[in-house]
Amino acid sequence: MCLLAIGWLxxxxxxxxxxxNRDEFHARPTRTLGRWDDTPAVIGGRDLRSGGGWAGIGPEGRVAVVTNVRDPQAIQAGPSRGALVADYLRGSATAPAHADRLAEAASAYAPFNLLLADRDTLAYLANHPDERRDLPPGVHGMSNGALDAPWPKTERLTSALHRWLACGNDDLSPLWEALADEHRPADSALPDTGIGLERERWLSAAFIRGDDYGTRASTVFLVDHDGHGHAWERRWGPQGRAVGQEHVAF
Structure with missing residues (x-):
């Protein structure tokens, strides 16, 4: 993922x-949302280059989501960050136990944020700098910077999720609209991640259009207290062209 908001309890x-939203090069091979062929208990999209994922749901409604961290000075090498999602969803450890164990090897990966949820805990792990904690009930937002960093697009998405939660119904239209938001904030509100002003402007919207790179998938997960729920994915091609959608109930 490159932008997400999570409402926890x-x-x-x-x-x-x-x-x-997942932003990626359009040429990168990807499998759409569904049950994984080699692990049918896991539901999510699949990166066919590395075999991992960016967001997924496992047995008992366990959820894992990873974002890359934008840092041109960091070494962009090491194991695939998509494996961080796959390894948790394929395993059986609790979210805190898995995050604690992974923290010992987190420095081997390029910069990342990782959220792991089980029935009781939403665990957060990052390696930029090292940070590991369990998150309280509430709404949390994340993009290609630190957890809950006040990036405009993150704040707009978390605000939309706050409003949706307050309504108490299951009409997803407001969430889809927030994920399709192409608002670009004033330059003074942009983060400085070392990529230059023009690219900061281009990447400042929740939904990114481009010929070679842009938003490729918009995803919504709903998980109830018994581990049942729904996963939706809307897929996009170059310049934001709609190319399909999927829904999985579990």
Whole structure:
């Protein structure tokens, strides 16, 4: 993922609500949202280059989501960050136990943020700098910077999720609209991640259009307290052209 908002223990029915966009090169081979052929208990999109994923759901409604961190000075080498999602969803350890164990090897990866949820805990792990903590109930936002960093697009998406949670119904239209938001903030509100002003402007919207790179998938997860729920994915091609959608109930 490159942008997401998560509502944790803030809805009368849904234990976890996630809305997010994956931005990626359009030429990178990807499998659409569905059950993984080699692990049918796991639901999510699949990166066919490395075999991992960016967001997924496992047995009992366990959820994992990873974002890359934008840092041109960092070494962009090491194991695939998509494996961080796959390894947790394929395993059986609790979210805190898995995050604690992974923290010992986190420095081997390029910079990342990782959220792991089980029935009881939403665990956060990052390696830029090293940070590991369990998150309280509430709404949390994440893009290609630190957790809950006040980037305009992150704040706009978390605000939309706050409003959706307050409504208490299951109409997803407001969340899809927030994920399709192409608002670009004033230059003074942009983060400085070392990529130059023009690219900061281009990447400042929740939904990114481009010929070679842009938003490729918009995803919504709903998970109830018994581990049941729904996963939706809307897919996009170059310049934001709609190319399909999927829904999996679990």
């Amino acid at each position: 803030r809805h009368p029915r849904w234990r976890l609500v996630m809305a997010g």
